[in-house]
Amino acid sequence: MKSARRRMVVILYGKGGVGKTTVCSHLAAQYAAGGRKVLLLGCDPKTDTSTRFLSGKKPPTMLDMVEGRFGRRFSELLTRTPSGVDIMETGGPEPGVGCGGRGVATLCQFLEEHPRELASYDVVLFDVLGDLVCGGFVAPLRFGKGNCVFIISSEEPASLFAANNIARMTRRPYYDAAAVGGIIFNLRHNDAPQGHLASFAKKIGVAVVGSVPRDPLIMEAEERGLTVQAHAPSSKAARQFAVLAKAVEAACRSKRSAKAAPMGNDEFWAFVRQHRIASL
Template identity: 40%
Template structure:
């Protein structure tokens, strides 16, 4: 039995990680047995794969401490296995605790012993919390990709995530540019990637097909399979699968980052 390829997708909240992850999973599902583990407290990663929000591990375990796979594993488009870690009630507890509890339960029920080809982790990246480092720290994911746009806070978060990857001696596979239509955006993101010693592995153009798909709780790959946008996600999936360049990043310090960003503005 081959060991699943663990891929962690990090990025600032709201940058489009979940859209990237769900469409990657849909693209991979054509040839691989795929699992998606949503590690964001919003628990919305798998909605477009399953067609609805699924119960989270934390919510399930509040009611049933002895939860089984049937309680937390759901099958989505392309037979992708979907899991959401969930988070605490607003204003109570640690946002990253859901990740810790989720990984413990998945270990207990033997999910990682299944014949999976690819496991994708959708991880929040703008909260400084140990729970969100679990996929890397415990080596569930062997490679990391960061989603960013050319916006200040998105790049700032990407730089901070790089600091965490360096601290954990993780393997950064590259940057995914999820475009917001900013002037010189691709140039900025490519230079950012070079600054930290990495590369851009994919550029996703802004498209109204994303919103049209998500309104119907579907991925672009499922709803508009012949579209250029769907092909973009498939190309990104292939780029990640064939990637051979992994680095321990060298993030910028605050002054260097400010100087870098302002040269484009």
């Protein structure tokens, strides 16, 4: 039976390679397992959001539509997965040709053209490349899609720098609807110093929603093209994503989402030096 709850639209941003797709995919799987109708939107030219659901099968993309390989019907570009997660991918041009961000803007326009289909979902998740060198990648905010933004970061300086830039992006006046629900730390090294993470979140004015420790089971699942919930449903890693999914939903439903207060570049690097944060 369809949930009577208000639709939850979540946008996840993070530096390339930080594990943003890992987090987003597992959240989608968790919500689907709980009986929600879930739409997962892959906004990366690598078209890798679907890898844990389709066992290597390539889904149709927005680029395929633009180039005439598929029509403009919602059903033609939607891929239904055995786990119950519906997926759309933007795709992207060949390296050095075209603009990856254009695909994200095309996806948002496509969703605007299909309000009835979009309204049928309980949860919509955008998995967005977060280095933010291109305005196209912030199209989900500009098109008014997101009611809650989450930042994915590791404990390392480059990732924190990108997280601070994402917080800075949400301060732009034309993204008035963008509220930061919090930051999720996807740890690269469980034994690395982590005391600075809470300080960083407090400094930029966002809540820590959760942390995902590095776990070999997550990597094993990825190698098999699965989520950890499908690969090892009784594992600690699977339980941690269940907890994280509840925390993300609570942050979206509550009044805690607020405008961030990002640091300037000089202030950020002073913070890094003060806390002796190093790449590992």
